[in-house]
Amino acid sequence: MHCEQVESDGDTVIEFSAMASVCKIRLAGVDAATARAWAEQAIAEVRRIEITYSRYRGDSIVSRINAAAGSGKAVALDAETADLLGFADQLWRASDGLFDITSGVLRRAWDFRSQRLPSQAELDVLLPLIGWGEVAWSREAIALPRPGMQLDFGGFGKEYAADRAAGLLQALGARSGIVNLGGDLRVLGPQPDGSPWRIAIAHPREPGGLIASLPVSQGALATSGDYERSMVVDGRRYCHLLHPRRGWPVSHWQAISVLAPACLAAGALTTIAMLKEGGAEAFLREQGVSWLAVDAQGRVSRVDPSQ
Numbered sequence: 001m002h003c004e005q006v007e008s009d010g011d012t013v014i015e016f017s018a019m020a021s022v023c024k025i026r027l028a029g030v031d032a033a034t035a036r037a038w039a040e041q042a043i044a045e046v047r048r049i050e051i052t053y054s055r056y057r058g059d060s061i062v063s064r065i066n067a068a069a070g071s072g073k074a075v076a077l078d079a080e081t082a083d084l085l086g087f088a089d090q091l092w093r094a095s096d097g098l099f100d101i102t103s104g105v106l107r108r109a110w111d112f113r114s115q116r117l118p119s120q121a122e123l124d125v126l127l128p129l130i131g132w133g134e135v136a137w138s139r140e141a142i143a144l145p146r147p148g149m150q151l152d153f154g155g156f157g158k159e160y161a162a163d164r165a166a167g168l169l170q171a172l173g174a175r176s177g178i179v180n181l182g183g184d185l186r187v188l189g190p191q192p193d194g195s196p197w198r199i200a201i202a203h204p205r206e207p208g209g210l211i212a213s214l215p216v217s218q219g220a221l222a223t224s225g226d227y228e229r230s231m232v233v234d235g236r237r238y239c240h241l242l243h244p245r246r247g248w249p250v251s252h253w254q255a256i257s258v259l260a261p262a263c264l265a266a267g268a269l270t271t272i273a274m275l276k277e278g279g280a281e282a283f284l285r286e287q288g289v290s291w292l293a294v295d296a297q298g299r300v301s302r303v304d305p306s307q
Contacts, residue, residue, distance in 0.1 A: 011177070014039040018046050019158050021182025025165070028176040029192040038172045042165040046181065049161040053084075053153045055104070062151050070147030074136070082139040084153065084160065091156075091268050092132045098275040099268065100132045102144075103244035104152025110249075112231045112240055123247035130244050159222060159267035162186040166263075183223055186263045190217040202227075204254035204294055211300065212292055216259065222266035224274045225255030225294075241274050252277035252296060259290040 011028040012035035025042055027035040055062050065075045077085070091099040105126050109118035129149045136143045144151070153160075158181045166179045166186040177188040178197060190196055196215035203209035204227040214221065226239035226249070239249040256273045260266035269287055273280035281301065284291045290304040 016043055019050050024180045026178045042169050045164050045168050046161045053157055066150045069144035069149040074141035074143040076141050095272040099272050100244045101151050102132050103130045105129045105150045106242045106247055112229050115231050127247050158184045159263040162263040184263050186220045187216050187218050201257050219261050220263035220266040221259050222270050223257040224270040250274055254294040256293045
């Protein structure tokens with residue numbers, strides 16, 4: 001396990017790589033040796049989740065489910081995976097089918113490193129393979145009905161790992177710090193003096209710039225945007241978030257950030273809001289959470305129900 005420990009303003013920061021992201025665990029109010037020992041346990045939990053649910057590993061539960069697609073054979077589920085599928089089902093229903101964990105199959109046509117747009121014909125082949133509502137599943141087993149269908153936990157895997165790591169750290173005794181998995185953050189508690197952490201939100205169009213800095217004492221912050229894992233072709237930006245019914249990237253928002261009690265909730269709400277495009281603000285207001293959004297023209301909207 002490669003990780004790097006640094007001291008910052010009296011805090012201990014452990015940096016490591018996981019889930020194709022740069023990650024950090026910041027702990028305050030404890031000595032460096034204790035922080036390191038606690039962080040190593042949290043990092044091990046993050047890596048366990050990555051190994052278990054990565055679609056890139058042939059031995060993961062997700063890969064086993066995908067390999068059996070269309071075979072008529074159900075794949076047995078453990079309790080943790082069943083819980084995550086239940087959460088995905090809730091998101092599918094809450095989003096009117098926009099949050100669909102079978103839509104990852106569109107990655108076969110979209111390669112954001114290639115700078116090449118797929119043809120509509122390529123997408124038309126894949127769109128019939130999307131449809132969580134057609135998947136036969138229970139807490140005991142799951143079967144994808146058509147050959148070529150796939151599950152992809154990428155829409156909430158990092159957020160789940162952030163919550164699990166944070167919960168483990170709190171159980172060990174951590175009361176002040178932040179788990180940051182590639183920009184998905186779970187705050188363990190305020191700084192040792194009781195003041196909130198200042199969480200910076202990157203500007204979606206100015207590299208190194210900030211669009212806002214938010215005070216956060218507990219809970220989670222997640223951001224979805226069109227500035228990471230995107231490409232620009234003929235002057236138009238194409239976002240990595242793909243609409244499951246059209247197969248093309250959404251384009252209504254540059255970025256949406258949400259504050260919520262858990263990272264799973266924050267991440268899901270940002271993703272659904274991006275997919276809802278023009279309906280995002282109404283959707284977020286219904287959730288009663290704090291949020292910040294930047295539209296396609298760079299205009300910023302911000303709502304904090306507590307104020």
